[in-house]
Amino acid sequence: MKKITCEIIKDILPLYVDDVVSADTRTMVEEHLAECESCKKEAEAMRKSIKIPLHKTVEKEQAEVLHNLKKTFKNKKIRISIISVLATAGVIAGVYSALVLPKIYIPYEEKDFSIEIVDGNVYANYKGTKEYDGSVTINPTKEKKVAFYLYTNPWNTYIQPLFKREKEEQLIYIGKADEMKEIYYGEFDLVSEDNEAIWENAEKIWIK
Ligand SMILES: [Zn+2]
Incomplete structure (x- = not known):
């Protein structure tokens, strides 16, 4: 090849x-x-x-x-x-x-509430058994009337007791003593602050 x-x-x-x-x-x-x-x-x-x-x-x-x-x-x-x-x-x-936002009104019971004045300031002292979450207060009117109420919520009512936290006494600030003559307790809507119904439905719990 x-x-x-x-x-x-x-x-x-x-x-x-x-x-x-x-x-x-x-x-x-x-x-x-x-x-x-x-x-x-x-x-x-x-x-x-x-x-x-x-x-x-x-x-x-x-x-x-x-x-x-x-x-x-x-x-x-x-x-x-x-x-x-x-x-x-x-x-x-x-x-x-769902647990915190709903405001559940705490009804008034005379034994559960007292009004205390400390240094010219008016406080409500709640001694009831319910764990309250907060308070709603109306500013003093020109008649020097004030209304407030306490509320709780499902969290305080159902969840918090599970942790067995010691209930602490707290004074709830209402306002200045010289600005009010009457204090009412009752559930109301802050939007309708001027509504006379607030005073009709609320209970007068303190007079100066
Ligand atoms: Zn070659």
């Missing part, structure tokens, strides 16, 4: 490097490359110039796909955690509102 020239090998090399040659051609090229340093170097150079960028591109694409997946996953995770945080906050806010 006539010895194959470098020219022929170099013609075939691109096909050989691309791996699209027949087994016979491959054997022929490999036999030549084993003996010919020049063609071997050319084949290696060709392999590098084809394979390395290809490899890099694939890697880059894979990395991008992976990166995008991670990003999507991360965003989803963040979105899910934001939603669950909001949902939890919503539930807590709902429970809080």
Whole structure:
């Protein structure tokens, strides 16, 4: 068999490097490359110039796909955690509102209330058993009448007793002694402060 020239090998090399040659051609090229340093170097150079960028591109694409997946996953995770945080906050806010916001009127009982004047200030002293949450007070009118009432809420009524907190006596500030002549106790709506009904429905509990 006539010895194959470098020219022929170099013609075939691109096909050989691309791996699209027949087994016979491959054997022929490999036999030549084993003996010919020049063609071997050319084949290696060709392999590098084809394979390395290809490899890099694939890697880059894979990395991008992976990166995008991670990003999507991360965003989803963040979105899910934001939603669950909001949902939890919503539930807590709902429970809080239901337990703390309702004002449950504490009815007047003479034995539970006393009016005390300390340093010119008028205070109500509530000695009843209910845990009160707060008080609503009307500013003294021009007739020097004042009304107030205490209220509790489901939290104080049902939840707080579970913790068995010691009930502390507290003076509830009503106003300045020289600004009032009569104190009433009764449930009223602050919006209708001028309504005479407040004084009709409330109980007069203190006269100067
Ligand atoms: Zn050669």
